Amino acid sequence: MANQYEIVSDDSTVCASPRRSSFLPFHRPSIDDGEIEEMIDTLRSGWLTMGPKTLRFEEQFARYIGAKYALAVNSCTAGLHLALNAIGVGPGDEVITCTFTFAATAAVILHCGARPVLVDCLPDTLTIDPAQVEAAITPRTKAILPVHFAGHPCEMAEILAIASRHNISVIEDAAHALPAAYHGQRVGTLGDLAAFSFYAGKNITTGEGGMVTTNNDEYADRIAQRRLHGISRDAWKRYTDQGSWYYEITYPGFKYNMTDLNASLGIHQLRKCDRFHAKRQRCAALYLEGLSPLDEITLPTVQPEVEHAWHLFPIRLNLESLTVGRDSFIELLRQEKIGTSVHFIPLHMHPYYRQVFGYRLQDCPRALSAFERIISLPLYPEMTEEDVGDVVRAVTKIVAAHQRSAIHG
Incomplete structure (x- = not known):
């Protein structure tokens, strides 16, 4: 998938095609x-x-x-x-x-x-x-x-x-x-x-x-x-x-x-489950192809012994390489008319489990780190390849504008 963004000035101003005219929801059921x-x-x-x-x-x-x-x-x-x-x-x-x-x-x-x-x-x-x-x-x-x-x-x-x-x-x-x-x-x-x-x-x-x-x-x-x-x-x-x-x-x-x-x-x-699954696989493949050039993003892992259901497409931000956090990134995607979600807030972080069972944030450091970085992108059978392309372009645009580089200080 071609990258449609280019750097046009020394301060890394990003020129991009216009954002979507309509909002792309995080999910839409397929009913006929x-x-x-x-x-x-x-x-x-x-x-x-x-x-x-x-x-x-x-x-x-x-x-x-x-x-x-x-x-x-x-x-x-x-x-x-x-x-x-x-x-x-x-x-x-x-x-x-x-x-x-x-x-x-x-x-x-x-x-x-x-x-x-x-x-x-x-x-x-x-x-x-x-x-x-x-x-x-x-x-x-x-x-x-x-x-x-x-x-x-x-x-x-x-x-x-x-x-x-x-x-x-x-x-x-x-x-x-x-x-x-x-x-x-x-x-x-x-x-x-x-x-x-x-x-x-x-x-x-x-x-x-x-x-x-x-x-x-x-x-x-x-x-x-x-x-x-x-x-x-x-x-x-x-x-x-x-x-x-x-x-x-x-x-x-x-x-x-x-x-x-x-x-x-x-x-x-x-x-229609097999057909739905094939469409999810296609969308996931396009995401993997389109987002793989971005070092600022960690893409989902698929182990060789599994067939992934692709219920979600969760990316993780490499926050050390960006000048914005996860919540700001989600808001910037919303401004680009892209819906997202977060899966999940780890259970040990919630007040009930901390108060009743004494869990501390640092008890599960991998889950804590994942939560701070994770964003679920839209993924469902009703999405078109153009929809996936719009998400890839929006993510690429935001990453390019917020890279933590020598130019950005």
Whole structure:
């Protein structure tokens, strides 16, 4: 991708093509007539909550991932909670996870009455550091909860080996990771359980929603019951000609089921998942090509043994080479009509975890450093190559204007 900027004076004034005429959002969902018609069909069917379309979505998702079971829920957060609950996480237990993640990953551990043990990320992929996982294991450790950050799978071979040595479970936080793979095996089939997100900004969407996958019969049965009040595996059938009004509570469950309205979107989104992924890969390749000349930017790492889902395209600013910080860089991109986000504010930096568990900022230095430098650029199937080019030009322009060089003093 050609660089359209040039230095035209001794004070490094940058001449650039005009900025975009319209704002490029950080994300825009890809919805077409297929989803709309399926949604209308559901509305006309009279069955709006969990029912036949949810079951169809589950069956199709399980086949796509290669898992024995897929259980639809109303969010990835609910899925993680159910997964922890299914393996028996409770008061007095500890669950190890990465500090470089969203609030839900650790909140569900707390909801089970257990303690989240936060460890640092690897310096390149920003996924959980297996060495720190092993160092954090105690007799109270019940599970490891690795987060496949931005769509790049964690070092699962090492994590699974650690879990096997210590006889603990692995639950994958796969919110970013559809359809990522590790050594040719789809994320969602690597650990004991996994939870996916279908939030509006994810690689496929049901508006709100999630999916738990597992190959374990017992875990699947527990989740099927506990996602719907703990009644029974097929509680929804009591309103069909196959069911009965009578039911028994086998566990004090949750209201975590997906609806057929959400599943209507998911059925069609899943059919387009490979096409969406190819578009994300193309956008990521253009970003890597266009931004690679900039020494002031660290680009995402992709390890050779993985297939990246490219949920996010996070760059890190080499602040030592720039005269502006991360927040100012984001504002300058906004002025160029480019939307961005930041993933994530590490959990150990938040007041709750500092006050309740005594975490200090310096406890996870890699995550802290990444947070201070990271910016997620727009990346979604609706983006055109011209959109990607606009982002590259805007980043290049800002870098050129704010290089920390001899000219800038």
